[in-house]
Amino acid sequence: NEAPLIQISGLTQGGAYHGNLPISVLLTEAHPMETRVEHLPPGATTWGLVASSAQGALGCQLDLSGREGIHQLRVVSFDRLGFYSTNLLSFTADETPPVISGVAHQPGVYDSRFGSLKIAYAVSEEALLAFELLDGTGTRLRLIDLGLIASGPGQVFWDGRDGNGDRVADGDYSYRLLAADLAGNASLRELPLTLRQDLSAPVTTLALSGPHSQ
Numbered sequence: 001n002e003a004p005l006i007q008i009s010g011l012t013q014g015g016a017y018h019g020n021l022p023i024s025v026l027l028t029e030a031h032p033m034e035t036r037v038e039h040l041p042p043g044a045t046t047w048g049l050v051a052s053s054a055q056g057a058l059g060c061q062l063d064l065s066g067r068e069g070i071h072q073l074r075v076v077s078f079d080r081l082g083f084y085s086t087n088l089l090s091f092t093a094d095e096t097p098p099v100i101s102g103v104a105h106q107p108g109v110y111d112s113r114f115g116s117l118k119i120a121y122a123v124s125e126e127a128l129l130a131f132e133l134l135d136g137t138g139t140r141l142r143l144i145d146l147g148l149i150a151s152g153p154g155q156v157f158w159d160g161r162d163g164n165g166d167r168v169a170d171g172d173y174s175y176r177l178l179a180a181d182l183a184g185n186a187s188l189r190e191l192p193l194t195l196r197q198d199l200s201a202p203v204t205t206l207a208l209s210g211p212h213s214q
Contacts, residue, residue: 004028004077006087011073016092016183018064025058027077035077042069064093094183099124102153103177103189109196112160112167119156119175121189123149127179131156134174141168160195170195
């Protein structure tokens with residue numbers, strides 16, 4: 001005979017999580033004698049019992065609220081012949097959203113005929129970043145998924161077009177930078193944006209003086 005094989009869903013080694021964490025445990029042994037889910041929070045020296053069962057599957061909830069730091073979860077399963085298995089995972093509880101700072105765009109009034117709008121930013125930690133363009137009613141016109149970016153300063157470039165590839169008309173808009181860390185904590189910064197195309201030609205006024213002026 002062999003010890004039960006433990007499969008844990010909802011949690012991965014080295015992952016980051018926050019809030020209420022649902023966990024599922026599935027065993028290859030249909031009728032184990034006992035399965036125990038135990039938790040060791042940051043700074044603790046004693047394992048606490050989260051749940052136990054004599055069934056082949058077990059579901060439980062782990063509340064991580066207010067418990068930032070490195071946690072450990074241990075699942076131990078015994079079968080009726082005395083064989084047992086242990087699965088130990090370490091993970092991080094993180095409730096602090098990434099900080100987006102230094103957001104500014106150049107030029108201040110944007111004419112889309114002259115290149116892309118450059119938006120500067122900085123984020124406090126590694127995060128998934130996205131750019132959204134909104135019209136005056138808050139309707140999203142464009143979404144640019146920038147993927148996973150490193151902490152520190154960066155830049156976003158917008159080409160003046162909406163999600164259909166059409167150039168956005170003159171008017172007052174806003175844009176958002178949205179950041180979500182690997183634990184799912186999210187934050188955003190929203191700034192106004194004015195689009196203007198100056199189609200008027202410059203006017204030069206020449207003032208004449210002297211004996212031949214009229």
